[in-house]
Amino acid sequence: MEYISLSYSSLVIAVLFILSAMAISSKYRLGLEKDLAVGSVRAFVQLTAIGYVLQFMFVSGRWYYVVMMLVIMFVAAVKNAVARQSVKLGGMFTTLGISIFVGSSLTIAIVIGVILRIEPWYSPRYLIPLSGTILGNSMTGAALALNRLRADITHRKPEVEAALALGATSGQAIMPMTRDALKTAMLPSISSLMVVGIVHLPGMMAGQIIAGAFPVDAVKYQLMVVYMIAAAVAITSMMVVYLATSLFFTPDHMLKTEALRSNS
Secondary structure, three states: OOOOOHHHHHHHHHHHHHHHHHHHHHHHOOOOHHHHHHHHHHHHHHHHHHHHHHHHHHHHHHHHHHHHHHHHHHHHHHHHHHOOOOOOOOHHHHHHHHHHHHHHHHHHHHHHHHHHHOOOOHHHHHHHHHHHHHHHHHHHHHHHHHHHHHHHHHHOHHHHHHHOOOOOOOHOOOHHHHHHHHHHHHHHHHHHHHEEEEEEEEEEHHHHHHHEEEEEEEHHHHHHHHHHHHHHHHHHHHHHHOOOHHHHHHOOOEEOOOHHHHOO
């Protein structure tokens, strides 16, 4: 079957989907009409811009353009993860940045260098979309892990202080909270693994099939993607809860009570 190319005029019809969502919001007085409108415009502008940028990269074939794009994506991911925190702490950008970088770079290096064996390694056709997928999920995992860890330490402060008083290290004192934070961060990717192919046909698989790839080949790529997402989220979340200890405790294993206070 021939690939069907969409024109911008065809997309005008798709705007009806957003208008229907806005109508529902208006009917039930949800107050989401403005957010839907702004989000739709932003999505159009951002996706159109990135489409032209990627097209330019494909034509130019320069490695430094690809690296620049990856740096921009990485910084945006870290900033977004920080913005998702209910409370902003000093050193949070560094903690999330290192965690996302380690989890994402390790995963993408294995995918590009070992599984796909891309030549050259900076091929934007593969590196940019795969990195975007990994960064997006690592960002979400990091944000969830840190938010949950701080919330649990705050709510279970007496328990943490009692453990410290009995001689436990900071890591030992918050181990139950660390486990809960890791579970919270990893559950979305695990849930996706459970239903992929039955309830949910992911974007990469659907896109490849629509573009003309054989379904079996598309399935192979999608399996690689869901596996790499699970690994990237697990590694990133583990790094977050490990490095976050310095956000909440002094080097002498004393709880920083100011880190548990709200910014408001």
